[in-house]
Amino acid sequence: ALSVSFNNQTTLEKFAGRIAEQLEIDSISIVSSFTEKKFLDENELTEKSALQICIPNSYEFYWTVSADDFRDKLLREYNRFWTADRIAKAKDLNLSKSEVITLASIVQKETAKKSERPIVAGLYLNRLQKGIPLQADPTVIYAIKEEKGQDFEVKRVLLKDLELKSPYNTYLNQGLPPSLIAMPDISSIDAVLNPTKHNYIYMCVDVDNLGFHAFASSLREHNRNAEKYHRWLTKQGINR
Numbered sequence: 267a268l269s270v271s272f273n274n275q276t277t278l279e280k281f282a283g284r285i286a287e288q289l290e291i292d293s294i295s296i297v298s299s300f301t302e303k304k305f306l307d308e309n310e311l312t313e314k315s316a317l318q319i320c321i322p323n324s325y326e327f328y329w330t331v332s333a334d335d336f337r338d339k340l341l342r343e344y345n346r347f348w349t350a351d352r353i354a355k356a357k358d359l360n361l362s363k364s365e366v367i368t369l370a371s372i373v374q375k376e377t378a379k380k381s382e383r384p385i386v387a388g389l390y391l392n393r394l395q396k397g398i399p400l401q402a403d404p405t406v407i408y409a410i411k412e413e414k415g416q417d418f419e420v421k422r423v424l425l426k427d428l429e430l431k432s433p434y435n436t437y438l439n440q441g442l443p444p445s446l447i448a449m450p451d452i453s454s455i456d457a458v459l460n461p462t463k464h465n466y467i468y469m470c471v472d473v474d475n476l477g478f479h480a481f482a483s484s485l486r487e488h489n490r491n492a493e494k495y496h497r498w499l500t501k502q503g504i505n506r
Contacts, residue, residue, distance in 0.1 A: 268329055273322035274374070276408075276448045277416060281317060291333050299333035309341065310364075315445035318367040319344040322451050347452075355459040359391065368442050370450035370458045375404035376469075379477060383457035389466045389481065391458075398467060400436035408447040409434040422504050473498040 270288045275281035278300055282293035299305070300316040311319070319341050327336060348363060356366050373386045393400055403423045409432035410420055420427075428437040433444050464481075468488035472480040473495055480495075482488035 267326040269324050270327050271322075271324040272320065272449075273451060274449055275317070275320070276411075278313075278317050280416070281320060281449065285336070289327060289336070290330050291336060295333040296336065299337045305337070312445060315364055315368075317449055318364060318446050320449055321347050321455075322449060352456075352459055359459070361458075364445070365442055366455060366458050367450060368446045370454040371446035371448045372400070372402045372404055372436075372443075373457055374450040374454040375407075375448055376402065377479065380453045382478060383454055384460060384462040385464065385466070385481065386469065386479070387454075387457040388461035388464055389469055391461050392465070392467050394441065396467070397440065399438075399440055400442070402436045405434050405436040405443050405447055406430065408443075420506070422499060422506055424506070470495045471498075 268288065270285065272281060272284050275284055278297055279293070282296035282300075285291070285296055286293040301313045306312060306316060309319070319337075321340075321344055323343070325339065325343065327339070331339075353363075356363060359366070361369070369387065369390055372390065373383050376386050377383060390400055390402070392398075406423050406427050407420045409430050410427060411418055412432065412434065413430070428435070431438070433439060434447065436443060465483040466481040468482040468485065468491075469479045470488065470492045472478045472491075480491040482491060
């Protein structure tokens with residue numbers, strides 16, 4: 267048996283390509299196995315949310331495994347991942363498994379720092395509870411790539427992007443997007459299930475501590491942080 271690992275794939279197609287490099291199955295059969303109607307219906311998934319059953323980890327497979335057996339093993343591991351404890355925590359947050367993974371995918375894209383993920387998760391949960399749109403830039407970037415192609419590079423989200431008509435644009439639409447926007451790590455999923463309790467509802471890049479964010483509970487405080495960040499972006503010459 268071979269050890270197969272994957273993480274952070276943004277689409278089912280990219281994930282299938284990553285697996286096809288490690289096993290004998292080709293990426294087309296992986297995609298068609300994951301998007302088979304009967305499979306999706308039985309597991310309350312859609313073609314867009316099928317990726318959520320892939321929990322990043324290392325798994326043992328025979329090189330000759332079939333696409334369906336590969337998929338079914340990941341589904342079993344996904345179901346095993348949802349322990350009674352994790353299910354209870356999701357229930358306390360009033361979120362389904364799908365919604366937890368969707369929010370975790372946004373947290374994953376917002377910060378690479380594991381220590382910051384529970385804070386970011388708490389912020390988005392505060393917004394959901396208060397009925398404030400999430401306004402998460404990664405969802406807008408996802409929508410742009412859906413429109414312009416996966417390889418289109420977005421370094422800066424522009425004001426006109428926030429008008430993009432897409433169910434994934436969390437500036438225009440209330441609540442969570444229809445499905446995950448990337449494959450979240452276990453640390454991001456657990457950050458949603460164990461969020462930090464605080465009053466923050468705003469965040470932006472902390473230019474004094476790059477890689478981290480400046481959090482705020484008032485718009486005034488946030489505008490100061492955002493102003494600083496935009497000045498920094500312009501100084502770096504990052505316009506798109």
